[in-house]
Amino acid sequence: MVNRSDIHYFGAGPAPLPTAVLEKASSVLLNYKDKGIGLCEISHRSPEANEILEDAKKALSTLLDIPEDYEVLFLQSGGTGEFSAVVYNLVSIWVEKKRAKIAAELSSSSDSEEAKKAEVVNRLRKVVDEELKLDYLVTGSWSLKASQEAARLVGAKHVNIAADSRQVNNGKFGNIPAESEWKLTPRGSGGPALVYFCDNETVDGVEFPAFPQSLEGDDAPLVCADMSSNFISRKVDVRKYAVIFGGAQKNIGNTGIAIAIIRKSLLPPISTPATPDLMRELNLSVGPIVLDYPTIAKNNSLYNTLPIFDVWIAGQVMAGLVDTYGVKKIGGQEEISNDKARMIYDTLDKYPDVYRVVPDKSVRSRMNICFRVHGGDSEKEKAFLAGAEKHGLLGLKGHRSVGGIRASNYNAVSIEGAKCLVTYLEEYAKA
Numbered sequence: 001m002v003n004r005s006d007i008h009y010f011g012a013g014p015a016p017l018p019t020a021v022l023e024k025a026s027s028v029l030l031n032y033k034d035k036g037i038g039l040c041e042i043s044h045r046s047p048e049a050n051e052i053l054e055d056a057k058k059a060l061s062t063l064l065d066i067p068e069d070y071e072v073l074f075l076q077s078g079g080t081g082e083f084s085a086v087v088y089n090l091v092s093i094w095v096e097k098k099r100a101k102i103a104a105e106l107s108s109s110s111d112s113e114e115a116k117k118a119e120v121v122n123r124l125r126k127v128v129d130e131e132l133k134l135d136y137l138v139t140g141s142w143s144l145k146a147s148q149e150a151a152r153l154v155g156a157k158h159v160n161i162a163a164d165s166r167q168v169n170n171g172k173f174g175n176i177p178a179e180s181e182w183k184l185t186p187r188g189s190g191g192p193a194l195v196y197f198c199d200n201e202t203v204d205g206v207e208f209p210a211f212p213q214s215l216e217g218d219d220a221p222l223v224c225a226d227m228s229s230n231f232i233s234r235k236v237d238v239r240k241y242a243v244i245f246g247g248a249q250k251n252i253g254n255t256g257i258a259i260a261i262i263r264k265s266l267l268p269p270i271s272t273p274a275t276p277d278l279m280r281e282l283n284l285s286v287g288p289i290v291l292d293y294p295t296i297a298k299n300n301s302l303y304n305t306l307p308i309f310d311v312w313i314a315g316q317v318m319a320g321l322v323d324t325y326g327v328k329k330i331g332g333q334e335e336i337s338n339d340k341a342r343m344i345y346d347t348l349d350k351y352p353d354v355y356r357v358v359p360d361k362s363v364r365s366r367m368n369i370c371f372r373v374h375g376g377d378s379e380k381e382k383a384f385l386a387g388a389e390k391h392g393l394l395g396l397k398g399h400r401s402v403g404g405i406r407a408s409n410y411n412a413v414s415i416e417g418a419k420c421l422v423t424y425l426e427e428y429a430k431a
């Protein structure tokens with residue numbers, strides 16, 4: 001039998017979890033807090049479940065310094081469901097704003113209420129047709145998928161691909177175009193309904209080094225970021241974002257939940273979404289209720305049955321980081337993540353005849369370290385992976401769409417694990 005302690009796992013998600021959390025999980029699955037029933041058996045509406053939810057929110061808020069005017073939501077959508085959720089929710093807010101503006105312009109008209117209503121819809125149709133834009137920065141396969149989902153939901157003509165990394169990198173992902181090249185929808189009243197980017201591209205190993213400057217400012221657009229694979233791995237200025245989301249199954253917990261951090265001003269009573277009737281009149285799709293942020297927020301993430309066990313795991317993982325890093329909060333984890341990534345990249349760079357890191361140096365992900373062995377020779381890469389397994393280093397195979405090697409350096413990968421990988425990289429290169 002292979003023991004857990006003999007293995008270092010670099011899977012990209014599902015990913016390793018702290019052993020101490022899993023040990024505790026195995027006991028609470030059988031009997032939670034001496035109640036005689038397990039955590040997967042208790043009601044999501046019980047006081048125990050509520051406490052788990054609040055603890056998880058508190059730990060995340062502490063780690064990321066989430067301001068009071070942001071809401072934390074737990075959803076079952078996975079990261080992919082949030083590709084759709086941000087579109088449904090933010091387009092609906094954009095439409096309602098435009099409707100209110102047109103209605104105000106028509107308020108002094110002497111026409112009947114019915115005639116005015118019809119005129120609002122008429123004008124709104126034109127505004128949607130001509131002005132609705134969703135900006136996407138396509139820097140890898142996940143932001144590409146998100147942009148394709150937006151096009152599926154609202155129509156391709158409303159999706160503005162403001163940047164596409166493949167255009168500056170010989171048709172492949174692996175870099176981020178300079179901001180001066182981005183073609184963002186101009187700000188102001190006709191600005192985009194949202195600007196979307198994926199902070200860390202898991203498949204291509206590309207991470208935004210910092211928040212884009214062109215998305216800053218007092219009149220900044222509503223920025224939505226997918227942080228599925230670098231959530232809680234570095235400091236984040238939450239105020240710069242309208243929505244941050246991510247699936248839990250990489251840095252936070254097990255598969256089953258997604259977390260969204262949303263600016264409260266995008267929720268009622270400050271922002272109201274367009275009514276489903278109006279959206280239908282405009283031929284815009286109406287999202288499923290389980291992706292509706294106002295509904296999920298109003299019900300404290302318990303609109304329907306939330307997998308509380310998954311929330312418990314996430315809460316335990318995050319509370320562990322709060323305890324470990326104290327006043328440094330997520331900055332403490334950031335230092336460790338950076339150190340581990342540096343150690344691995346330095347070793348890869350030391351042997352350019354053997355290893356080639358895939359993405360450009362300026363955008364290398366600290367989380368998903370993607371490289372080729374001997375120029376991508378498939379037999380040699382197979383042998384590299386087989387050798388790694390013999391050393392207890394698992395989960396290193398690159399994503400099926402791109403091949404090669406990918407070492408995912410998530411929070412639960414220990415410094416010792418990173419060192420064992422470095423030792424193997426050295427050994428292999430010298431053999």
Ligand SMILES: Cc1ncc(COP(=O)(O)O)c(C=O)c1O
Nearest residue numbers: 078079080142202226228229247
């Ligand atoms: C960056 C990123 N976004 C979205 C997803 C999709 O997440 P899910 O499989 O939970 O839908 C993934 C999955 O690996 C991902 O890495």
